[in-house]
Amino acid sequence: MAARAMWKGVIQIGSHELPVKLYSAVQDRSVRFRLLDKKDKSPVRQQMVNSETGDPVEPDEIQKAFPIDRNTLVVLEDEDLETIEPEASRDIEITRFVAPEEIDHRWYERAYYLGPDRNSEDYFALAEALEKTGKEGVARWVMRKKPYVGALRADEGYLMLIALRNADEVVASEDLSPPQGRKLDKRELDMAEQLIEAFSGELDLSEFRDTYRDRVKELVETKASGGKVKLKKFKPRVDKDESLEDTLAASLAGLKKRSAGGRG
Amino acid sequence: MAEAEDDLEQGGSPGPRPFWSGTITFGLVSIPVALYPASRPRRAGMRMVTNEGVPLQRKYVSSETERELEWDDIVRGYEIEKGKFVVVTDEELEAVEPRKSRDIDLRLFVDAGELDPRYFDRGYFLTPAGGSNKAYRLLAAVMEKTGKAGLATFIMRTKEYVIAILAENGILRAETLRFADEVRKPEDVGLPKKKKAPAAEVKKLEKAIKAKTKKVDFSEFLDDSIAQLEAVARKKQKQKKAIVHHEEEAGADEGGEVIDLLEVLSRSLGSAGQRRPAKRAPRKNGGGLSKLSKEELYERAKKKDVPGRSGMTKEELIEALEG
Numbered sequence: 001m002a003a004r005a006m007w008k009g010v011i012q013i014g015s016h017e018l019p020v021k022l023y024s025a026v027q028d029r030s031v032r033f034r035l036l037d038k039k040d041k042s043p044v045r046q047q048m049v050n051s052e053t054g055d056p057v058e059p060d061e062i063q064k065a066f067p068i069d070r071n072t073l074v075v076l077e078d079e080d081l082e083t084i085e086p087e088a089s090r091d092i093e094i095t096r097f098v099a100p101e102e103i104d105h106r107w108y109e110r111a112y113y114l115g116p117d118r119n120s121e122d123y124f125a126l127a128e129a130l131e132k133t134g135k136e137g138v139a140r141w142v143m144r145k146k147p148y149v150g151a152l153r154a155d156e157g158y159l160m161l162i163a164l165r166n167a168d169e170v171v172a173s174e175d176l177s178p179p180q181g182r183k184l185d186k187r188e189l190d191m192a193e194q195l196i197e198a199f200s201g202e203l204d205l206s207e208f209r210d211t212y213r214d215r216v217k218e219l220v221e222t223k224a225s226g227g228k229v230k231l232k233k234f235k236p237r238v239d240k241d242e243s244l245e246d247t248l249a250a251s252l253a254g255l256k257k258r259s260a261g262g263r264g
Numbered sequence: 265m266a267e268a269e270d271d272l273e274q275g276g277s278p279g280p281r282p283f284w285s286g287t288i289t290f291g292l293v294s295i296p297v298a299l300y301p302a303s304r305p306r307r308a309g310m311r312m313v314t315n316e317g318v319p320l321q322r323k324y325v326s327s328e329t330e331r332e333l334e335w336d337d338i339v340r341g342y343e344i345e346k347g348k349f350v351v352v353t354d355e356e357l358e359a360v361e362p363r364k365s366r367d368i369d370l371r372l373f374v375d376a377g378e379l380d381p382r383y384f385d386r387g388y389f390l391t392p393a394g395g396s397n398k399a400y401r402l403l404a405a406v407m408e409k410t411g412k413a414g415l416a417t418f419i420m421r422t423k424e425y426v427i428a429i430l431a432e433n434g435i436l437r438a439e440t441l442r443f444a445d446e447v448r449k450p451e452d453v454g455l456p457k458k459k460k461a462p463a464a465e466v467k468k469l470e471k472a473i474k475a476k477t478k479k480v481d482f483s484e485f486l487d488d489s490i491a492q493l494e495a496v497a498r499k500k501q502k503q504k505k506a507i508v509h510h511e512e513e514a515g516a517d518e519g520g521e522v523i524d525l526l527e528v529l530s531r532s533l534g535s536a537g538q539r540r541p542a543k544r545a546p547r548k549n550g551g552g553l554s555k556l557s558k559e560e561l562y563e564r565a566k567k568k569d570v571p572g573r574s575g576m577t578k579e580e581l582i583e584a585l586e587g
Binding site for chain 2: 015016024025030035036047061062074080095105106107108112129132138148156157164166168169173176189190192195200206207208215216224248
């Protein structure tokens with residue numbers, strides 16, 4: 001089933017223009033609950049009230065205010081807000097191209113697919129050109145009055161736009177100093193490397209299922225059909241007091257015993 | 265959490281306070297760690313107020329009778345068909361948990377470069393806790409050297425998470441990943457079949473790309489819309505044109521999140537290694553925190569001065585409050 005495009009834009013690279021459609025690359029499937037009135041099991045409604053008097057406030061009486069310090073709020077009118085609203089535009093402006101490793105995972109906020117709007121030849125040409133040069137674009141666009149920065153990259157022949165986090169929010173690990181201590185022992189480093197190698201394999205994220213989601217659905221079905229839910233006991237883990245070297249050695253020995261039995 | 269309390273007793277600032285702590289386990293190795301959000305809290309934006317500038321509060325009312333409801337009057341329901349709900353209690357949810365554990369079960373190492381950006385959700389820093397300094401440094405050093413990322417699962421609250429553990433600069437980070445069925449493939453979205461692109465057009469675009477290739481400039485990633493809002497608000501205040509509301513309760517404001525995450529992390533990375541792990545009593549899921557709305561939880565986090573609260577999900581807020 002084809003998804004609906006969330007937005008349409010035009011990629012601008014110098015004099016090149018490429019109209020595209022934007023689709024979310026992710027779909028949230030977490031379990032959602034509704035709040036219900038205990039008495040009649042009807043859904044509850046949210047109501048905004050005046051925090052001083054407790055009186056209900058209707059939507060047309062609600063204003064927006066900005067907190068300029070710990071206890072001062074300044075009310076802003078629509079016309080104040082309009083002065084700083086980013087200009088509405090369909091442009092996805094590519095400001096530069098960079099090596100992909102320069103923008104790493106710590107920046108990733110949310111991924112979108114881009115699909116061709118009208119001319120698919122140009123679309124696949126851009127994907128191919130990105131793949132051949134091994135670069136990705138830094139993109140800026142305004143979607144629903146909100147400014148975005150993203151990385152435009154090719155992924156298996158298709159274009160992807162990854163919205164990036166705000167530079168103000170990202171703490172770089174280069175700004176932190178790693179934990180210090182005595183120089184690590186060569187033997188332990190070697191053993192740790194062997195252990196990591198032994199635990200290494202092909203990446204296949206479909207191996208991980210959200211079993212919690214499954215269990216909640218099961219629980220709900222059990223309850224809906226009048227069944228009872230069993231309670232489980234929790235057993236705390238016990239940490240043994242062994243040296244790191246002994247633990248590494250024992251882990252490796254354990255792996256060898258099981259030999260080619262794959263990962264645990 | 266215990267660490268934060270220690271600091272308070274020593275007269276320090278409130279924090280560092282991880283919102284979750286657990287133990288990375290692989291083979292027989294276990295490395296106790298604390299989790300901190302990797303993002304600084306976003307500065308607070310707009311608040312909703314009345315025409316007189318009085319802040320608004322969210323209340324729950326019965327949709328039938330309009331009667332205001334207290335938390336004890338509210339239960340949680342799962343919609344099995346439109347308008348039909350099955351009530352689910354905290355105890356029942358706890359009972360379906362796979363295992364109550366603080367283990368971060370490291371199952372597999374993969375090449376870090378293979379990780380797919382579509383899966384990334386939220387980022388955290390991991391810091392050594394409870395005397396794990398050496399094992400932590402060892403894992404970070406070897407992962408960095410071999411270019412590996414670890415895939416692990418853990419349970420926070422009642423939910424299971426898959427994370428990628430990555431090492432950079434001697435520090436371990438974790439990114440929560442989405443489940444495979446939450447990530448769409450090009451064909452799920454209905455992208456057209458790949459087509460051969462005209463070679464001349466590809467060449468032209470390659471040239472355009474090369475001409476525009478530069479080093480990355482992270483100042484481009486700065487969203488200054490909050491700063492702009494603040495400037496407008498300050499100007500209005502000066503011109504005395506604005507309705508200004510002064511709240512009596514100092515420190516209750518969202519902008520008052522003064523703790524610098526960088527400082528919190530530095531302290532945690534620098535000193536946590538010597539600390540004894542905090543003993544935790546197996547806690548009751550009571551308190552009903554999970555029933556509260558995110559706003560309600562946020563309000564409580566504000567009172568407790570939980571660092572990083574404005575960027576937290578509901579689960580993270582509950583963890584931070586319960587910890």
